[in-house]
Amino acid sequence: MHRIRKSSPGSRVKVLFYSGYKGREIPRQIFFDGQSYPVIRVISRERICDSPTGRILDVFCLQLERHIVTVCVDDSGKGELWAIEKRDH
Numbered sequence: 001m002h003r004i005r006k007s008s009p010g011s012r013v014k015v016l017f018y019s020g021y022k023g024r025e026i027p028r029q030i031f032f033d034g035q036s037y038p039v040i041r042v043i044s045r046e047r048i049c050d051s052p053t054g055r056i057l058d059v060f061c062l063q064l065e066r067h068i069v070t071v072c073v074d075d076s077g078k079g080e081l082w083a084i085e086k087r088d089h
Helices: none
Strands: 012-020 023-032 035-038 041-049 056-063 067-073 078-086
Antiparallel strands (some): 012 078
């Protein structure tokens, strides 16, 4: 497993979803800094409206192998990494 750099918040990310009958449902993997990180568990999901643009965004709190990350994703599946918390095992 690759380490997530401390400078990563604000990085652009791509999120791969499991798509069920309702469309994009469960994030399964995130890609950034040239690496792939499998999602262990979805801790929370929230839909928000970005006031300046009016776009609807999904904000996910995700458990990765060694980190908990908060990712904001638009309809295209592209997003931005908002926060990283290191998890000690």
